[in-house]
Amino acid sequence: MAERSMIFAAPEFRARTARLQRAMARDGLDALLLTQPADIFYVTGFLTRFWESPARAWFVIVPGSGEPVAVIPAIGADLMGRCWISDIRTWAAPDPRDDGISLLAASLRETLPGTGRIGVAMAAETHLRMPLADFARLRERLAPHRFVDGTKALHSVREIKSEAEIDKIRAACLLADRAFARVPEFVRPGAALGDVFRSFQIALLQEGADWVSYVAGGAGQGGYGDVISPAGPDPIMPGDLVMLDTGAVRDGYFCDFDRNFSIGPASDALRRAHDVLFAATERALVRLRPAMTAAQAHAVMAEAIVQAGAVPLGGRLGHGLGVTLTEWPSFTPLDHTELREGMVLTLEPGLQIAPGKIMVHEENIVLRADGPELLSPRAPATLPEIRL
Template sequence: MTAMRKPPQRGFCPSEFALRLQKMQSILQAEQLDAVFVTSPSNIRYFTGFDSQFWESPTRPWFVVVPREGSIIAVIPEIGAPEMARTWVDDIRTWPSPCPEDDGVSLMAATLSAVPRRFGRIGAEMGREMALRMPVADFLALRGRMPETEIVDGTPALWRARMIKTEAEVAHIRFICEVASDAYIGLPDLVAIGDTERTVVKRLRADMCARGADNVPFMPAISGPGGVPQIVCGPQDRVLTHGDVLFIDTGATYDGYFCDFDRVYAVGAIDDAARRANEAIWEATELGIRAARPGVTMESVWKVMAQALQDAGSIGNNVGRLGHGLGMQLTEPPSFRAGDETIIQPGMVLTIEPGMEYAPGKMIVHEEDIVIMDDGAHLLTIRAPKEMPVIS
C-alpha cells in the first residue's frame, strides 16, 4: 500500500502575501522603480495566490501590478474576476477579453499611469528565466501609450524577492521532495527488465500522484548501456536491458511548488566503469552539499564540485552548470557555475547537481534539493544511496 505523508495546508494566509508585498515594495524603492507589472503564471500566483488551468490557453493576457506604494492591482480578463475575488487582492480591474483590437492595453496604460510617480520607471519581466506573457506588439503599444514613463527590465527586482523562500514555501517544497523521494525508493518494485522507458515513467508518475503530488509536468527518462548520452529527452520505447543505467529526472509539484532531482538505477548489473563514475558523482554531490553555506558564492561551490569531477576523470559536462535555484519554477536563479557571484543566503532553495561524461556518450548525473539555513545546507530530498538501486 502507498504510504501517504501529511501535506502542508494549501495556499497561504493573507499575512504571507502582505509580507511578500512589503518585501517587493522595499526592493522597488531600492531599485528606483515606481512599480513592476507581471504577466507570467508563477509571478501572478506568487503575489496574489491566483491559479488557473486557463494558463494553458494563450489567448488572453493577464496582468498584476505591484506598485512601490499602495495595494496590488489585478488587471485581468472578466472571466477570471470571480476567482481573483477569492484571493487577498481587493483592486480588480477587468475588460472583456479576448479583444485583439485592445486586449487590456488601454486599461493597463491607464492603471500604470495612475501609479504614484517618483522615478519614472516601471519594471516588466524582460530578463533571464522570466517570460513576458503578452504579445510583443501589445507590449510595444503599451510602451508607446506611456511616453512619460520608461518600461525597464524588472527581472532583477523580482528575483531578489522570490529567491529567498519563507518557511511556508519551504514546507511546500519539502513535502513534494519527500513524496518524489518515496516514489523513487519504491520504483524497483514497480518495474522490471523488459519494460520500456515509457512504461517506467507512466508507473512512476502515477505513483507520485497517488502519494500526494498534484502534477508531474517534467519527467525525462533515458537508459543506455553503462550510462546515458543526454538527460533532457525521453522517455522512448527503448526496452530496459541487463547492463543498462536508467536515469530519471523529476519535476513534480504541490500547490505550485516544484521538486527537481534525479535518480539513477542499475538494470540487472552495471560494469565497473559505471560503478566508479556513479560513486565519484555521489561524492561530488556530498562535497557540494557541505560547501553550500551562507556567505559563500555560487561559483565557489561550483569549483568544489568541478574539481572533484575533474579529479575523478571527467571528460566533459554538457549541462553547463552543477545546480540551480528551485521554487515555483523548475529552474530558477542562481546557478552553480563559473562566474555566478551570487552570495548564498538562508532561505534559498537550491539543487546540487554534479554530473560528468566518463566515457564517450556515457554520462551520469546526481541531483539533490537543499534549503540553506544559518548552519548550512539541509536536505529536502531523501539522499540517494551511494550504490545504484537495482531493477531486476
C-alpha cells in the first residue's frame, strides 16, 4: 500500500516543505503547528478517513528548517510510517491525563530558538482541531514562546498547486464528468431525490472516486430553493429544474462542480437562465488573469449576469479548491486576494430566476499565465433536458 498512501513521491513533499519554510521565514515564524486534516495531508501525505472520529487530536510541526515532525496517536503510527517523514512521535491516545500535550510541548521546544514564534492557523477558513483547553495548556507550557497567526504562510503556499496536484484535481473532475453523463439513467419523473443522490454517489464510485465527501442538489418547479440541502422524499416532477453538485475525492483531491437538468422540455425562463450563466462563465474563462483580484473575478461574472438583464445571487460566485472542497479566496466584492498563477478555482455564477427559485452553474479551472484552463469538461451550452 506504500505507493498509494504516499499519493506523491517524496520530492513533491520536500518541495512543499521548502516553500512553507520560505513563507515562514518571510512571516517571522520559527515553527508552524498543524492540526487540520488538509494541512497535515498537504505536508506529510497522511491520508485517512479516520479524521471522521473527533476522539483524537493529531499534530505536525514544521520547523524553520529540516523535516516536519509528526506527534500523533499511536493508532496512526503504521500509516504515518509509510509517509516520507521519519520523525514520528506517538502517545497512547485518548489519554484523559495528558492527551499528547506534554509530548507536543517537548517536541515544539526542541525546534525553537530562545523565544520563538509558533504559527497556528487562526484566520478565516481555518479552525484549531484540538480541544481548546489543551491549547490553553500548551500555550502555558511553552511560554515565553508565543503562538501567532500562521494562516498567511500556510495559505500562500497551499493556494498555488503543483502540476502533480493539478493532475489529481483534473482526475477528480473527469470521473465526476463521467458520472454526470450517466444522470439520465437515474434522474426521472417520480424518482425521490434521496434515491437520485444515492445513485449519483454510486456512479461517482463506479467511475473511480475513492469516496464522495460531498453531494448536494436541488429540484423544484422552475428552479430550486437552495444548494446545500440534503435530499428530501419529494419525487422529481416534469417541469423541475434538477441540480446535482459534487465534491468527489480521488487520492485526497477534490473536484467541486455541478450540472443542471430540465425534467422534460425546458421553459423559456430556465433555458434563458442557463444561457446567462453559461455566458457569464465564458466571460470569466476569457478574462481571468493572474494579478486580478477575487473581487474583480466576481465583478466579471456579476456584470455579465446583470448585463443580460438577470439578478446575480448575493453569495460568492466562486472559490478555491483542492485538498478541501472549498478553499480561499472567495469571489465576492469584499475579497481583494490577488489571483495567482497555479491557483485552482471554481467559477460558480448563480442567479435568481424568480423569488425563491435559483440556478447555479459551476466549473473548475486552474489559472495559467495566459488565463484559465478548464479542469472540468465544459457543461453543455444549452440546458440538458431529460426525456419524459
